[in-house]
Structure formats: structure tokens, C-alpha cells
Amino acid sequence: MSNIVAIVGRPNVGKSTLFNRLIGSRKAIVNEESGVTRDRNYGKSEWNGKEFSVIDTGGYVSNSDDIFEEEINKQVLLAIEEADVILFMVDTEIGLTDLDQNFAKLLRNIQKPIYLVANKVDTSERIYDASEFYRLGINSDLFCISSANGFGTGELLDKITSHFQTDSVESTDHLPRITIVGRPNVGKSSTINALIGEERNIVTEIAGTTRDSLYTRYNRFGHDFLLVDTAGLRKKAKVNEDVEFYSVMRSVRAIEDSDVCMLLIDATRGMEAQDLNIFHLIERNRKGVVILINKWDLIEKDNKTTLLFEKEIREKIAPFRDVDIIFTSALTKQRLLKALEATLKVYENRTQKLKTSELNRVMLEAIENYPPPMVKGKSVKIKYVTQLPTHAPSFAFYCNLPQYVKETYKRFLENKIRENWDFTGVPIQIFMRKK
Ligand SMILES: Nc1nc2c(ncn2[C@@H]2O[C@H](COP(=O)(O)OP(=O)(O)OP(=O)(O)O)[C@@H](O)[C@H]2O)c(=O)[nH]1
Numbered sequence: 001m002s003n004i005v006a007i008v009g010r011p012n013v014g015k016s017t018l019f020n021r022l023i024g025s026r027k028a029i030v031n032e033e034s035g036v037t038r039d040r041n042y043g044k045s046e047w048n049g050k051e052f053s054v055i056d057t058g059g060y061v062s063n064s065d066d067i068f069e070e071e072i073n074k075q076v077l078l079a080i081e082e083a084d085v086i087l088f089m090v091d092t093e094i095g096l097t098d099l100d101q102n103f104a105k106l107l108r109n110i111q112k113p114i115y116l117v118a119n120k121v122d123t124s125e126r127i128y129d130a131s132e133f134y135r136l137g138i139n140s141d142l143f144c145i146s147s148a149n150g151f152g153t154g155e156l157l158d159k160i161t162s163h164f165q166t167d168s169v170e171s172t173d174h175l176p177r178i179t180i181v182g183r184p185n186v187g188k189s190s191t192i193n194a195l196i197g198e199e200r201n202i203v204t205e206i207a208g209t210t211r212d213s214l215y216t217r218y219n220r221f222g223h224d225f226l227l228v229d230t231a232g233l234r235k236k237a238k239v240n241e242d243v244e245f246y247s248v249m250r251s252v253r254a255i256e257d258s259d260v261c262m263l264l265i266d267a268t269r270g271m272e273a274q275d276l277n278i279f280h281l282i283e284r285n286r287k288g289v290v291i292l293i294n295k296w297d298l299i300e301k302d303n304k305t306t307l308l309f310e311k312e313i314r315e316k317i318a319p320f321r322d323v324d325i326i327f328t329s330a331l332t333k334q335r336l337l338k339a340l341e342a343t344l345k346v347y348e349n350r351t352q353k354l355k356t357s358e359l360n361r362v363m364l365e366a367i368e369n370y371p372p373p374m375v376k377g378k379s380v381k382i383k384y385v386t387q388l389p390t391h392a393p394s395f396a397f398y399c400n401l402p403q404y405v406k407e408t409y410k411r412f413l414e415n416k417i418r419e420n421w422d423f424t425g426v427p428i429q430i431f432m433r434k435k
């Protein structure tokens, strides 16, 4: 269902260079997107109209050649579990090493598409050197590329994206898909159990088998939706509890498979860096979000506690502040239904299609009252606006000089939209187009 590619390989083979190239190519395409943020390990890319996610599993592993087998294991396991296509990268400059062999041993028998990528083929002579990598016994085509200058990457991308579907299958005729995400121990399973009202058996899964997200149909209190079951994620997360990066990466698929995420924060800890990482994952995937401050029963409260808490969180998630924050307890079931209702409202917000006439009436007036600033003596004239037929809300503003419209002005337009229509919990994209 999802389109996820993971890059694995020993340190220094050039994983992040390829990662940056893949993400960079998207950045060039969508540089008009408001608030593009980047991440060392996770990003979105696009090739031939297919959007996909890239995970660089490196960078976390200590940056020396003497890394432990255990680390390799974790990296490979992560790729196997989370990715749909795996790129195993080696370095033609250095040639075949023992560490490559260790990786190969783990990767040899997995049941997912895997491609051997010989990097640093900066000149065509190096292609001949690369043939030694066939000795790794990886049953795949060998791709010779140069992450640095881009040689061979087009062919590789053609191959990778042949496994992916266009427009990663968000159909609109399905029930809302809700996922509960958050770091280890925040109370995800307790919340699911409190909502579903029974302890469920957790199916043990075997590493190396494909794991698609499981959905539980929830049909109660007049609500009907699918809860993406993160039981599998939860179980495995325990193994790597110590490792921040892995537990964030483990949320990737669950987030991609959903429409709206309930992001759980531990009230006793507040919103920390890792929580924020997950928040940004959701935002970058343009999914809806509601923030639940769980374990609220453990907090000593006075009349200002919630306000302060909320304020602090909104500062952290800025500029995307228009998000519901709900104080819950899986233990006492406090406000769980409220949280559910907010989540389903976000789904509604995210799927609404604004009427073009009304959109133009409101926005053109706002623009007239506060036009984009002149640039080099020229004035930018915005003529009309439409909502694009995308899953996540995006708006195109047609004007004479799109390149002159700055981020701050796009922010103004976004805020105006939010003031006039309810897009709470929903990331919005603003595009300026030439007309
Ligand atoms: N000549 C050449 N050098 C490259 C190429 N790709 C990457 N490099 C260089 O190889 C070195 C390592 O690249 P990284 O992308 O940091 O490697 P990595 O695999 O992400 O390393 P870790 O972060 O340690 O896992 C850097 O000095 C890069 O400039 C390439 O195609 N050709």
C-alpha cells in the first residue's frame, strides 16, 4: 500500500548523498510548497509522477568501520519491516569489504525487492570494478550509480518506482482510517483497548514476512471508522526502546496508511524532541492530526495547568498551530470520546472541498485589502484561486509573477483560509501558479 524505499549499507558508502539527491529532486519540484522541512533520515521524493518515501537507515549507526553486528541487524530489520523496496549500497571506490558481506548475509533471503547499488561510479571505467559485488550473492540487478554526480540514478529510480503505485492509493470512498501514534510507553495500546473495550490478542509476526497494517473496524456510538492496528509496531518497538530513531521510523508506515493520526504525548514528560519528530512526520505526509495529552490523571492541576500546557505545545509545533489538543487518560477513559470526535472532525475537514465561487469571493477580498508587497517595482496580481483535486487540501493561486510571492505572504493566505473555513488539524499547501 505504501511506497517506501530504504537505503542500507555500511557507513560511508554514500547513503546520505543518495538520500539527499532523491529528496533534493523533489525539493526542486515542490519548492513552492509552504514550510518544506527536511530531516536527516526521512523524506519524500517523486519520480515519474509517483510519490514515495525514502528512509536512510544510516547515520544512526556509529560512524566508524567497527560497527557491531547488532547494529547491522537493527538497520536491516528496520528496512525489512518498514520498506517496500530496499537498496543495498556498496562502494566501488573501496571495493568489497567484510562489513558488506555481513549485510549481505542478512539481506540474502528476504522476500522483498532488493537492489544492489554500487555507488561512486563517477566514471564509466568504474563499472568494471563493480562486477566484484556479484560475489555478495544478492539475487538482484546491479545498479552502478554516482550519488555525487547523478550517473545511473534515473535508471535506478525507474526500477524502484516500478514497484509503486501512482498517488499512493488514498481512495476517498473508504472509511476514515485512524492511527494512534506516539513514542514507546505513552499509552497507545491502553488507548486502543479503552476505545475498543477489550484486551486483544497480539499476533506474533515473523521477521522477514511482509507486514501490512491491520485495520480494526470500529462501529459504535454512531461512529464508523477503521483503526489502524499498531500492535505489531508496538511489539517490535520494545526491542529497540533505547533507540529514538528507530521508534520514530517505525511510525512511518502507520502514518502513511492513515487519514488522521492521534498523536499521544505523555503528560508527565511533555512534548519532547521525539514527539515533535513524529508530529513533523505526520505534517510532512499531510495527514490530519489531533494531539492527545495522555496520562492526564497523573498531573497535579490548578486552573492554569491546561492553558500553560497548550501554549507550550503550540509554540513547539509552530507554524502549524491549528491543531486540537485534548487532555486524556486511557486509564480513567477521560475525554476519549471527545478525542475520537475531534479526530473524525479532522477527517471531515481534510476531505472537504470548498466551493470555488465562495473561495474566490473571500480570498480575493482579503488579497485586495492586503496585497502582496511589490518586488523590484512590480506588483503581483493574484487573479483567482482554486482548490486542487488532491487528497490533502491544497490551493493554487494564479497570478502574473508567482516567483515573487514570499513564504510570509503564503502564510497569510493560509491563515485567511483557516479563518474562514475549518481546517483544524489539517496541513494545507499553498501553490502560486503562473497565469
Ligand atoms: N566520488 C564519490 N564520492 C561519493 C559519492 N557518493 C558519496 N560520496 C562521498 O562518500 C562519503 C560518504 O558519503 P555519505 O553519503 O555521508 O555516506 P553514508 O553512507 O551516508 O555514511 P553514514 O552516514 O556514515 O552511514 C562522502 O565524503 C561523500 O562525499 C559518489 O557517488 N562518488
Ligand SMILES: Nc1nc2c(ncn2[C@@H]2O[C@H](COP(=O)(O)OP(=O)(O)OP(=O)(O)O)[C@@H](O)[C@H]2O)c(=O)[nH]1
Pocket: 182, 183, 184, 185, 186, 187, 188, 189, 190, 191, 234, 235, 237, 238, 294, 295, 296, 297, 298, 328, 329, 330, 331, 332
Ligand atoms: N496513569 C496512567 N497510566 C497510563 C495511561 N495510559 C497508559 N498508562 C500506563 O502506561 C504504560 C504504557 O502503556 P501502553 O499502553 O503499553 O503504552 P504503549 O504506547 O502502547 O507502549 P509501547 O508498546 O511501548 O509502544 C502502562 O503501564 C499503562 O498502564 C493513563 O492514561 N494514565
